[in-house]
Amino acid sequence: xxxxxxMERIWRVTGSIPxxxxxxxxxxxxxxxxxxxxxxxxRALAVVPAGRDLPWHRVLRNDGTIAxxxxxxxxxxxxxxxxxxxxxxxxxxxxxxxxxWRPDLDELLWGPVLCPGVxxxxxxxxxxxx
DNA sequence: AACGTGACGAGGA
DNA sequence: ATCCTCGCCACGT
Numbered sequence: 397x398x399x400x401x402x403m404e405r406i407w408r409v410t411g412s413i414p415x416x417x418x419x420x421x422x423x424x425x426x427x428x429x430x431x432x433x434x435x436x437x438x439r440a441l442a443v444v445p446a447g448r449d450l451p452w453h454r455v456l457r458n459d460g461t462i463a464x465x466x467x468x469x470x471x472x473x474x475x476x477x478x479x480x481x482x483x484x485x486x487x488x489x490x491x492x493x494x495x496x497w498r499p500d501l502d503e504l505l506w507g508p509v510l511c512p513g514v515x516x517x518x519x520x521x522x523x524x525x526x
Numbered sequence: 527a528a529c530g531t532g533a534c535g536a537g538g539a
Numbered sequence: 540a541t542c543c544t545c546g547c548c549a550c551g552t
Contacts, residue, residue, distance in 0.1 A: 402549085421534050425548095432547050434534035439549070441533060455533075463533035470533085 405429060406440040413454040415481045417497035418490055420458040427499070438463070453477040460492040 405428040413419050425433035441452050453474040457463050464471040466488060475485045483495050 425534090430548080432535085433549090435532065435548060436534095438533045452533085457533085458535060465533085474533095 402428065402430065402433075402436060403440040403443070406437050407444065407448070407450060410437075410441070410450050410452065410455060412499075413451055413497050415451070415454075416483060416495075418454045418456050418460075418478070418483060418492070418495045419497045420456060420492070421463070422458055423497075424455060434458075454483075454497075456490055456492070458492070460490040462488050 406424060409424050409427045410419075413424075419427075420434070421437040422432075422434035424437045425431070428437075430436050437455065441450075441455060444450050444452060455463075462471050462474055462485075464474060471488075475488070478485050478490065483490055
């Protein structure tokens with residue numbers, strides 16, 4: 397059950413970022429087994445097969461800024477999507493200290509981590525409660 | 527094989 | 540905080 401490629405693993409990790417939280421390219425790569433593969437995440441996200449619905453907008457630079465070209469259609473779309481899930485984007489940047497996804501912490505606080513498609517898991521994003 | 531290219535990241539000036 | 544340089548890693552020329 398592991399003959400996938402590195403891209404597949406990165407796509408899966410990306411898909412497990414809960415709504416309302418964000419992650420950095422390097423963080424995704426690390427979780428996918430590539431400690432220094434930040435650029436792999438960038439490459440993988442650039443070629444996500446059409447039809448596969450991934451939350452690509454939840455991936456930002458480690459400093460919280462939008463990686464896509466400022467002002468580009470894609471960049472604005474990313475901001476729209478983030479705000480739609482209550483993630484504050486100020487001046488093209490998100491406060492990672494507040495919105496960064498912490499898988500380990502999530503599990504510690506709320507139990508079994510969110511896996512889209514997996515029965516019983518729900519949206520645990522902070523800004524979404526109440 | 528060498529070299530250039532990124533939706534990157536860390537560290538120093 | 541901003542800018543620059545370098546290291547990284549898979550790929551295309």
